[in-house]
Amino acid sequence: MVFHCSATFKNYKASSTIKTGVSPTSFPRRLTSGGLPSFADSPIDYIRGMPISLSAIGRIHTPYAQAQGTPIQSSGNEDSQGTVEIFAEFAEGLKDLEGFERIWLLYSFDRASEARLIVKPYLDPKPRGIFATRAPARPNHIGISAVRLLGIEGTVLRVAGVDMLDGTPLLDIKPYVPAFDHFPVTRVGWYKDSSPAGVVADDRFEKQK
Amino acid sequence: MVFHCSATFKNYKASSTIKTGVSPTSFPRRLTSGGLPSFADSPIDYIRGMPISLSAIGRIHTPYAQAQGTPIQSSGNEDSQGTVEIFAEFAEGLKDLEGFERIWLLYSFDRASEARLIVKPYLDPKPRGIFATRAPARPNHIGISAVRLLGIEGTVLRVAGVDMLDGTPLLDIKPYVPAFDHFPVTRVGWYKDSSPAGVVADDRFEKQK
Numbered sequence: 001m002v003f004h005c006s007a008t009f010k011n012y013k014a015s016s017t018i019k020t021g022v023s024p025t026s027f028p029r030r031l032t033s034g035g036l037p038s039f040a041d042s043p044i045d046y047i048r049g050m051p052i053s054l055s056a057i058g059r060i061h062t063p064y065a066q067a068q069g070t071p072i073q074s075s076g077n078e079d080s081q082g083t084v085e086i087f088a089e090f091a092e093g094l095k096d097l098e099g100f101e102r103i104w105l106l107y108s109f110d111r112a113s114e115a116r117l118i119v120k121p122y123l124d125p126k127p128r129g130i131f132a133t134r135a136p137a138r139p140n141h142i143g144i145s146a147v148r149l150l151g152i153e154g155t156v157l158r159v160a161g162v163d164m165l166d167g168t169p170l171l172d173i174k175p176y177v178p179a180f181d182h183f184p185v186t187r188v189g190w191y192k193d194s195s196p197a198g199v200v201a202d203d204r205f206e207k208q209k
Numbered sequence: 210m211v212f213h214c215s216a217t218f219k220n221y222k223a224s225s226t227i228k229t230g231v232s233p234t235s236f237p238r239r240l241t242s243g244g245l246p247s248f249a250d251s252p253i254d255y256i257r258g259m260p261i262s263l264s265a266i267g268r269i270h271t272p273y274a275q276a277q278g279t280p281i282q283s284s285g286n287e288d289s290q291g292t293v294e295i296f297a298e299f300a301e302g303l304k305d306l307e308g309f310e311r312i313w314l315l316y317s318f319d320r321a322s323e324a325r326l327i328v329k330p331y332l333d334p335k336p337r338g339i340f341a342t343r344a345p346a347r348p349n350h351i352g353i354s355a356v357r358l359l360g361i362e363g364t365v366l367r368v369a370g371v372d373m374l375d376g377t378p379l380l381d382i383k384p385y386v387p388a389f390d391h392f393p394v395t396r397v398g399w400y401k402d403s404s405p406a407g408v409v410a411d412d413r414f415e416k417q418k
Contacts, residue, residue, distance in 0.1 A: 047268060048265065049264055051263070051264060052319075054262075055257075056261065059256060090340075090348060093326040097338055106315075106353070117301040118304065131381075131382040131384075134386070139266050139299060140381050144383070146390065169256050174340070175342070175397070175398060176392065178397065180405070181355065183355055183385065183391070185309075185311050185385060187308060188310070188386055189305055196388055196389070
């Protein structure tokens with residue numbers, strides 16, 4: 001996939017032609033022993049503001065047409081079912097997925113408001129840094145949810161525990177693997193005394209009409 | 210952020226001007242009771258191929274300059290340390306993050322090869338569907354890793370359990386919260402008899418030189 005893009009982000013301006021996942025090679029970079037470029041020595045402005053272009057691989061259907069009343073995490077909403085529609089050109093990539101009990105959906109918060117760095121989360125009355133929350137109004141509008149996989153028919157996945165809006169563009173599917181995803185932790189910051197069970201969203205992170 | 214983009218993906222061609230996280234409004238769509246548009250009724254070609262533009266919020270520094278020899282998941286590599294450098298304009302969003310023992314890093318597999326729908330994973334000799342693996346050669350090159358947060362100094366995070374290449378562009382940080390991320394599962398597909406411990410990557414998913 002080839003994109004021709006020009007981007008303006010705050011005071012930074014970038015203009016480039018990039019292939020998805022491929023970075024421009026015009027800047028002199030240290031070559032590693034394997035001949036691969038490393039960005040470690042590049043000035044940060046080199047990747048700052050450079051557009052990284054993605055494209056939906058499908059679409060998620062849920063009972064939630066608007067943020068108001070939507071569960072805030074799949075864990076608080078194990079029974080809520082939805083479907084994931086994969087575009088036909090990606091169907092082959094679904095092979096072997098049916099063996100997994102749970103899968104990660106990565107998606108675009110396409111109806112979230114502009115990014116805010118300090119937000120008041122649903123579960124807490126105090127303002128928190130956006131990266132210490134799972135709120136949608138993030139600099140890059142990407143959400144992740146581990147949903148239960150109930151079945152696959154052709155290019156349609158039936159899932160349970162959905163917490164995203166109906167029609168949400170899907171970016172990726174990954175298998176949920178305890179060895180990679182299941183970590184015992186004791187320190188959970190401000191979430192310490194909160195539970196998502198029964199808590200639903202409102203319109204605080206939606207785009208202004 | 211405003212992008213002017215034209216994209217070509219296989220036989221599909223899209224050309225549009227979009228704001229990050231904002232979808233074009235030219236297509237007639239059902240309005241929900243809250244007045245928000247829903248994509249659920251739109252033909253799939255409406256979001257198919259539409260570019261979703263992101264931009265790095267920082268950069269990850271690790272000991273791994275090339276795929277060959279890099280741990281394949283953070284869980285197989287708890288001791289390997291790295292740093293995450295956040296661009297100054299996002300610093301405010303780090304507030305409250307220090308209280309978390311573990312955090313998700315979402316990043317771009319910027320040196321992965323073009324997408325393949327069937328891959329031979331590191332942990333298995335059989336070809337598998339890409340969405341049933343965590344391999345980097347995905348349609349959208351996004352990786353997720355739950356790393357241990359050791360400390361924060363200004364805009365630099367010290368982390369352990371890194372499994373990405375040095376210089377990898379960072380897209381997002383989310384807190385690791387057991388209520389959202391920690392699920393007991395019994396069916397893990399083809400991962401059933403495999404363990405990432407001690408397994409390292411090779412160059413199979415790297416871009417051709």
